[in-house]
Amino acid sequence: MRIDIILLVLAYVLSQFFRSFLPVLTNVLNEDIGAKAADLSLAAGMWFLIFALFQIPVGWALDKLGPRRTSGWLLLVGGGGGALLFALAQAPWQIVVAMGLIGVGCSPVLMASYYILARVYPAAMFATFAAFIIAFGQAGNLAGSLPLALAVEAFGWRMSMGLLAVASVVVALLLLRTVQDPPAIVDAPKGSLLDVLKIRGLWLILPLTLVNYAPAAGMRGLWAGPFFAENYGADARLIGYATLVMAVAMIVGTFAYGPLDRVLGTRKWLNVFGAVTSIGLVTTLALMPPAGVWTAVILFALTGFVLSNYPMIMAHGRAFLPPHLVGRGVTLMNLFSIGGAGLAQMITGPLYMGGGFVPVFMFYVIAQSIGLVIYLFATDRTD
16 A cells, blocks of 8 residues: 555544543543543544534545645644643543544544545455555554553553644644645536435435444443443453453454455445344343453454444445545545444433433444344445
């Protein structure tokens, strides 16, 4: 891959870290600034919602300004500034604002790499390359588990977040220096977000896109911490081990899904498999939670594994997009995916306060079941 793609993957490592690191800080943020589980649910949801809302201007910017300026400037201002605010936070509301800023910074990096893939590389390779980017980027998912727990023990959470602010600034400057914008499309027809919404092939894919990522994102990025702390008395290090196992499972799952559309000749039924299996696993955690902590860890990990099909859903939708609408199209799908996860974070916080983990997990089950039923009528495409 080109050096600019590699640097965008490095930026995506930061994005994966920032969407998944809060469980490890559950206890220290509660002790230091009084941040409760509901506060962290709001903060995590803010990251996802702001990230999702920015997909609309990001899609326009990718098509009009190119991936270099779009990814570099947003990561510099949002990622660097948000991480610095997080490191200096003195109250829970400041954590919420910081996560929103970080969401702005992270919003373009994956879509910038997908935009380059869609414009430069063969269309048949999109799912495989997209999966590899997700898999390598999930090193950030790993870093937000046990390594972060060890860093917090050694340096404190404020110093750790300060170093991440510096890393965000450095990566952003490298993006501004090295990313190569694809050549402009000559005599391309004009297009808008409305034109993307007119593509009927996407209509039955978008509902599953909205709900499919939410269980893995919520369980890995927020609820793993309270779940293992309350049910099994886990400390930060044990939570770090649990989230590390789930992160590894998500990486392995992404690699496993990557080439399967070309091997099996389907994208739709791979996504159906992931949703059906996830529904069964999360229902088990909700209604029959295991007595042993490591059995619960395995169920979390399996959920992450089967829901690592985000690139496959993106590739399914990408097959319906003409070249001049690729930027707006893939960012619209990402808006649904990340926005759905953000809405789920907002909704599950009050559900948890009212009834614990059963209503939280059953919300995921019901939402994903509805999206799956609609998706069953979608047209399968692997071109």
